[in-house]
Every structure is written in C-alpha cells, then in structure tokens.
Amino acid sequence: MKRIALLTCPKAENVCTGGGCFAALNSRTKAFTLYKGEDVEVLAFMKCSGCGHFPGEDAGLDEKIQYLLNRHPDVVHLGICCCHDGRQRELCREIAVICRIFEKHGISIMRGTHSVF
Numbered sequence: 015m016k017r018i019a020l021l022t023c024p025k026a027e028n029v030c031t032g033g034g035c036f037a038a039l040n041s042r043t044k045a046f047t048l049y050k051g052e053d054v055e056v057l058a059f060m061k062c063s064g065c066g067h068f069p070g071e072d073a074g075l076d077e078k079i080q081y082l083l084n085r086h087p088d089v090v091h092l093g094i095c096c097c098h099d100g101r102q103r104e105l106c107r108e109i110a111v112i113c114r115i116f117e118k119h120g121i122s123i124m125r126g127t128h129s130v131f
C-alpha cells in the first residue's frame with residue numbers, strides 16, 4: 015500500500031476538475047504506472063496558496079504543509095499545472111520551496127500525474 019498526495023495549482027481550477035489526475039491514478043497510467051497492482055491511499059489533493067505565497071510567510075500554507083508532514087505520504091505527485099511555463103517545464107518557485115520541505119522530511123517528489131515532466 016502506497017500513501018500519496020497530489021499538489022496542484024489553484025489557478026487551474028478555472029478549467030480543471032482534477033479528473034485527469036484521478037483518471038490516471040485509477041487506471042494506474044502515466045505517473046501512476048509505478049503503482050500497478052498495488053493499493054494506493056490518497057491522503058490529500060493539496061493546492062499551493064497562490065503566487066507569491068511562500069512557506070514561513072503564510073500561516074495557512076504552513077498549516078497545509080504541516081498536515082502533510084504529519085500524515086507523511088510516501089510520495090507527493092506534482093500536477094503539470096505546478097510549472098509556471100508550460101513549455102520549459104520549470105516549477106514555480108513557490109512549489110519548489112514546498113517540495114524541498116517535503117524532501118527534507120523524507121517524502122519523495124514525483125513530477126507528474128496525468129502528465130510526466
């Protein structure tokens with residue numbers, strides 16, 4: 015049994031239901047092929063707290079991060095929406111800082127859900 019969380023961009027909610035991520039997860043395709051034949055528990059479908067909101071400067075964001083640190087998923091999967099430039103596939107600085115905190119606590123980061131980047 016793997017315990018995972020998804021991290022995505024709140025701006026994407028204008029056009030995104032999250033269905034693509036869950037379809038890939040349910041069918042164990044794209045970034046989720048590594049869980050083929052294995053049960054997965056989804057602990058959270060977390061959003062960042064918006065552009066310019068960094069850990070240590072935003073109490074709500076800190077609370078979300080702490081929640082996940084307490085639950086300690088095996089892997090946090092990043093949605094493609096976590097890249098500020100779709101073509102360059104470069105993570106937003108806010109997301110990169112959040113990921114470093116997770117990694118520092120032994121939580122793996124996987125760049126991808128229905129898209130792997």
Ligand code: SF4
Pocket residue numbers: 022023024025062063064065066095096097098106107108109
């Ligand atoms: S920092 Fe990146 S992931 Fe977060 S809201 Fe802004 S564009 Fe979206």
